Amino acid sequence: MIDVISTDLTSTTDLVINFTYVVAAALFILGLKLLGHPSSARKGNALSSIAMLLAIVVTLFDKQIVNFELIAIAMIAGSIVGIFAARLIAMTAMPELVSLLNGIGGLASLFVAWSTIEGNSQLSHFVLIVTFLALLIGGVTFSGSLIAWAKLSERITGKSITFSGQAIFNLLLVATITFAGYLFVTQPELAPSTTTVLYISVGLALLFGMMLVLPIGGADMPVVISLLNSYSGLAACAAGFALQNNILIVAGSLVGASGIILTQIMCKAMNRSLSNVLFSGFKTVVKNEMVIEGEVKPLSAEDAYYVLEAAQSVVVIPGYGMAVAQAQHVMKELQLLLEKNGAEVAYAIHPVAGRMPGHMNVLLAEADVSYEQLFEMDEINKRIHNFDVAMVIGANDVVNPAAREMKGSPIYGMPVINADLAKNVFVLKRGMASGFAGVDNPLFFKPNTRMIFGDAKETLNSMIRQFSD
């Protein structure tokens, strides 16, 4: 690595490069630290981008780099694509963008590994092992993210896709990948050429990524996106090992750690283990002997207005349906009217509401709702019985009291927002279809619940009209 004693030009440059990497690593860490609060987060992101700029610029001084033409073209093209993607994306499509970026990150690491193999004939076993890992993780991240993206944007069905013998197929796939890895590292004389093994390995990795994500249903997407986020970091990390580059390892493992923590949080919020999410999905719902008592009581938006007008406090519980109906802006309008009317308005966000961690928070932020009015599940549950009205907008499983009171329900034990404990519950919903888990929701049958059927945006709009009259 760095030879501190010798003072010829090359090693001085190396020293400067590596020292700058240390500074960049510190800035990355500081940037993440500032992400600990919404008021300082933007500064944190800026700091992190400065770190990246530093690392890139100083790397260009590397004596190895002599041909700048290709680099310039690649960087300009990449910047243009990046700028357009960041500017044009709608906030509701954030999960799709993040999973695409996960995939691109994975693919970049795959190509770094590939280029390393292509450009060097004499590599140690250690480097070959980590290069293979970078190739594998990168490939899995790429194809897995593409499938996740297709599911999120509904280009393919959001439901779990399975076929018989899938478990055996996957086992065989893992065995083949292991064997390919063995050939790749040891390069025995009888084996096909390294390039052939390389192509086969890439193909296998891509197939494996698809097999990993296809069986996972739409409601489990927050877990998958977090996991792939983590993989994209780990792929960068493995590439760092292959190139013996410190900054790749530091930055990659920060991303890897971040994804793993988010994955854990998501799994906990669904009361499921990671292996349960990955390998079984929600099994087809067992016939429930428990009968839900009570009847569904529909209510018109006009009648709901009278209750809202008298309410002192309202808690809004949004779900994916709010994103689909794009109802966040009208909700903010209604919030202002309610507040003018003297009511307190709070938002309760379940960790897995929406299609990715923090999805609802971003949408509400877009609608100008202050983050101080957003509360996490545990905070709101402590005082939910004090609220006059709980408005459930396009959420289902995350407010399902069966998780609390119906043993044997597939979602029993999952932490939920106890909307049913509020004095009145309004459920804004298109129809009576059950949620992603395919479980009936006893909340709809509770005596204090009123269903307001129709498009959430329309419903909220007609409430707003009543207020203005």
Added chain:
Amino acid sequence: MDGVYLLFILMLSIFVGFELIQKVPATLHTPLMSGANAISGITVVGALALAGSEGMGEYAAYIGAFAVFLATINVVGGYLVTDRMLAMFKKKQ
């Protein structure tokens, strides 16, 4: 020995990562993920040397350049979209 040294760095940064990320509030989880996307674009640093060197053959350089292209999308797109999101997070007036 080099490998062990790199593992050392890996171990320390994973611990730092865990400590830091645990303190990120749920409200910022989406920007955290897109910010992480941007950081994972650090691969660009590795790809630069591969794309720009002459001794490894044209083929390797082209593949390296493609990696630079991809990682730059992540860096630029990731930071910009994160900034766009974070600018929306406001306190109550």
